[in-house]
Each structure stands twice: as C-alpha cells, then as structure tokens.
Amino acid sequence: MTTKTVSSKSIDLKKDVPLKKLAVIGAGKLGEGLLSGVLGSQLVPISHVVATVAHEPRADYLAEKYGIRAGTDNREAVTGADLVLVCLKPQQVRGFLQEVRKDLRKEALLISAAASVTTAFIERELPFSARVVRAMPNTPCLIRQGMIALARGQYATPADLSVANRVFSSMGRTVVVDEKHMDAITGLSASGPAYVYTIIESLAEGGVKLGLPRELSTELSAQTLLGASALVLQSGEHPAKLKDMVTTPAGCTIDGLLELEEGGLRVTLIKAVVRAAERARQLVESQNSKQSPAAKQNSGTCDE
Numbered sequence: 001m002t003t004k005t006v007s008s009k010s011i012d013l014k015k016d017v018p019l020k021k022l023a024v025i026g027a028g029k030l031g032e033g034l035l036s037g038v039l040g041s042q043l044v045p046i047s048h049v050v051a052t053v054a055h056e057p058r059a060d061y062l063a064e065k066y067g068i069r070a071g072t073d074n075r076e077a078v079t080g081a082d083l084v085l086v087c088l089k090p091q092q093v094r095g096f097l098q099e100v101r102k103d104l105r106k107e108a109l110l111i112s113a114a115a116s117v118t119t120a121f122i123e124r125e126l127p128f129s130a131r132v133v134r135a136m137p138n139t140p141c142l143i144r145q146g147m148i149a150l151a152r153g154q155y156a157t158p159a160d161l162s163v164a165n166r167v168f169s170s171m172g173r174t175v176v177v178d179e180k181h182m183d184a185i186t187g188l189s190a191s192g193p194a195y196v197y198t199i200i201e202s203l204a205e206g207g208v209k210l211g212l213p214r215e216l217s218t219e220l221s222a223q224t225l226l227g228a229s230a231l232v233l234q235s236g237e238h239p240a241k242l243k244d245m246v247t248t249p250a251g252c253t254i255d256g257l258l259e260l261e262e263g264g265l266r267v268t269l270i271k272a273v274v275r276a277a278e279r280a281r282q283l284v285e286s287q288n289s290k291q292s293p294a295a296k297q298n299s300g301t302c303d304e
C-alpha cells in the first residue's frame with residue numbers, strides 16, 4: 001500500500017501553477033464546502049472562479065455570498081478552465097462528461113470528488129488522455145476538519161497531485177493512496193462520520209438516562225470524542241495504549257468496556273466499515289457495466 005502525505009508547499013498555485021479559471025461543477029453542500037475552502041485560503045482569485053448548480057436560485061445565492069460567477073451551464077463553466085472540480089453525485093458524472101467532452105481543454109486538470117467514480121471511468125468517457133485526480137473527502141470538510149484521500153489517474157502527474165493536495169489541505173488532513181484502496185476508505189472515513197454521530201448520540205442518551213440535561217450530555221459526548229481523536233493524532237500512540245491509560249485496575253472504565261465487548265461494539269463497527277466498502281465496490285462495478293458506447297469506442301486508445 002502506498003500512503004503518504006504530500007507537502008502542501010510543493011506546488012504554489014499562485015506562482016508555479018497560475019490558474020486562469022477554476023470551475024466547480026455541482027456546488028451543493030460538498031461543492032460549496034470546497035469552494036469556501038479554496039476561496040478562504042486565497043488559492044485562486046475570486047474573479048477566476050465559476051460554479052455551476054442545477055437551479056438558478058442556488059446560483060444566485062452562491063454569486064451573492066461568495067462574489068463569484070455562478071450559473072447552470074456546465075459547458076460554459078468548463079470552457080477555458082485550467083482546473084475543474086467535479087462535485088456531482090456519482091450517477092450524474094457520465095452525463096456531465098458527455099455534455100462537456102468537446103468543451104474541456106485537453107490540458108485541464110480534473111479533480112473528482114464524486115463517490116465511487118474511478119479515474120479510469122472518467123478517462124474512458126473523454127476523447128483524450130485526461131489528467132484526473134480522485135478525491136474522497138468526508139463531511140467534516142465543511143468546517144475544515146475533514147479527512148481527504150487522494151489518488152491520481154493514469155495520466156495525472158505528481159505536480160497534479162500536489163495541486164489537488166493544495167486544494168484539499170485547506171479543508172483538513174490529506175493523504176495520498178493507491179486508488180485500489182478507495183473503496184475501503186469510503187467505508188471508513190467517508191461513511192465514518194455517520195458511525196461517530198451514532199456513537200455520540202448513544203453516549204448522550206446514556207447521560208440522559210443518568211439524569212443529565214440532553215444539551216449538556218451531547219456536548220460532553222461530542223467533546224470527549226473530539227479530544228480523544230485529537231490525542232490519537234497528536235500523540236501517535238496506538239489507540240489500545242491510550243485506552244489502557246484510561247482503564248485503571250478495578251475502576252469504572254473497565255466495567256464500561258466489558259459492556260461494550262458484550263454488546264459487540266468492536267465487531268459491529270468493523271462490519272459496518274466492511275459493508276459500506278462492499279457497497280462502494282458494487283457502485284463502481286455498476287458504473288463500469290453501464291459504460292456508454294462512446295466510452296467503449298475510446299477505451300482502447302485511453303488504456304494503451
């Protein structure tokens with residue numbers, strides 16, 4: 001497995017890669033989060049950014065809030081763009097690529113945050129050797145505390161990967177992985193926040209059961225998970241060792257841990273990650289089985 005962190009300073013978007021135009025395709029919740037991170041970090045001048053959405057009212061909202069150009073025309077948005085961030089739902093990607101395949105610059109870098117959409121899929125759908133980087137972010141990116149995995153496609157360069165890292169490092173922690181691990185990462189870090197919210201809710205319910213006010217109990221639970229997670233990352237210690245630091249002999253914590261083991265929490269969480277990863281893999285296989293005739297015709301050239 002190849003896993004590493006790319007220095008966010010290895011490529012300076014302002015100096016080394018001057019962008020004439022950045023297009024954010026599908027500026028929904030995730031797309032807006034990426035847009036906000038890029039603009040907030042001043043990686044690209046506001047005047048160089050355009051975003052697309054499905055409906056005009058949403059476009060008006062984005063234009064007013066961020067001072068960017070926003071609309072519903074994907075072809076216009078990608079025309080002349082150096083960098084295209086694809087933030088669409090997986091089932092929308094093929095239609096988008098077919099729509100803009102004649103308008104995309106061959107030199108443009110495509111960064112896709114569409115879940116379960118492989119770089120090979122995008123490469124096959126386009127009539128040229130597209131430079132593609134795949135990103136798997138999670139929802140904490142909305143508050144710049146996300147976890148983002150990056151993988152480059154067949155034609156993307158190390159410099160392209162550094163550009164993607166600069167974009168996403170403004171929204172949290174980034175790692176570079178082999179694309180074959182993306183399904184597992186989807187099941188773990190992309191779906192993981194939902195598991196964590198369930199744990200927080202459950203801990204809070206335990207506090208309510210013991211008489212704590214719900215708001216206080218929720219705050220205690222959420223901050224406890226936040227602090228414990230930060231300690232894992234900052235200390236570099238194995239979670240088991242940190243767990244033992246809390247678990248004193250004949251104390252309260254060991255009784256709680258015994259209840260968790262009896263309830264199967266550990267096995268259940270493992271199964272949740274595995275099941276979500278399997279579903280991600282099924283989505284990839286489904287997309288490949290529905291490959292368009294145009295893509296089949298081009299796949300021989302792109303895969304050489």
